[in-house]
Amino acid sequence: MNKAIAVFSxxxxxxxxxxxxxxxxEIHAITFNYGQKAFEQELKASQIICEKMGFKHHIINLDWLSKISTSSLNTSEEIPNVDFKDLDDAEKSAESASSVWVPARNTVFTSIAASYAESIGAEIIIVGWDKEEANTFPDNSKEFLKSFNELFKVGSPIDIEIKAPAIDLDKDEIVKLGSDVNAPMELSYSCYKGTDIHCGVCESCMRRKRGFKKAGIKDLTIYEK
Structure with missing residues (x-):
């Protein structure tokens, strides 16, 4: 079976x-530890999902990234709470995104994934970049995807392509796609804060909540609020 690398939180x-x-x-999932508050919960979810789906799982520690970051995700800064109305407010979304931005995170993750791909002869790198979050996170955008794939054409001795099946999708459409492909969405973890139960008020939790609601698919996630 052909091999794939998945950047997997x-x-x-x-x-x-x-x-x-x-x-x-044959999917090799990579989970990165860059000092994020949610690492323990992300790791737990990743391990459970990988075991269920039959993915091979690898952990990469990026201590240096945590040391240079000023993001609220991996510093003592408080992660902002948002309301549903804030999700479509460009100014407030930009403010929230700025707080949680980790320097060149997806650039770093994807480059490391390419190293793994070359080492095992994987054909594709799978990422979860999507249209909704590309509005405030440029490293989720279609332009970023296209540019990285162009880079691989000239910078890698093997054919590698990044696959982002959600690149044109909003969160509700991702939930519908997940239902169609029987993804174990109920086992996934989205909260920025790293609480045992999803906090329900950070931007990531709010987008998750809204996605299931708009999709009309039952959300099995347990939220604190």
Whole structure:
């Protein structure tokens, strides 16, 4: 079977993305530890999902990234809470995104995934980048995806392509896709804060909540609020 690398935090988007290719590829999922508050919960979710789906699982520690980051995800800074109305407010979304931005995170993750791909001869790298979050996170955008794939054409001795099945999808459409491919979405973990139960008020939790609601699919996630 052909091999694939999945950049895998155990979150909703990457779980759905990897599930799209689960039947056709031997998937090697990579979970990164960059000092994020949610690492323990992300790792737990990743391990459970990988075991259920038959993915191979690898952990990479990026201590240096945590040391240079000023993000509220991996510093003592408080992660902002948001309301549903804030999700479509460009100014407030930009403010929230700025707080949780980790320097060049997806650039770093994808480059490391490419190293793994070259080392095992994987054909594709699977990521959970999506249209909704690309509005405030440029490293989730279609332009970023296209640019990285162009880079691989000139910078790698093997054919590697990044696959982002959610690149044109909003969160509710990702939930619908996850339902279609039987992704174990109920096992995924999205909360920025790293609480045992999803906090329900950070931007990631709120987008997850809204996605299931708009999709009309039962949300089995337990939230604190």
């Amino acid at each position: 155990g979150g909703l988007d990457c779980t759905v993305a990897a599930s799209v290719y689960a039947k056709d590829y």
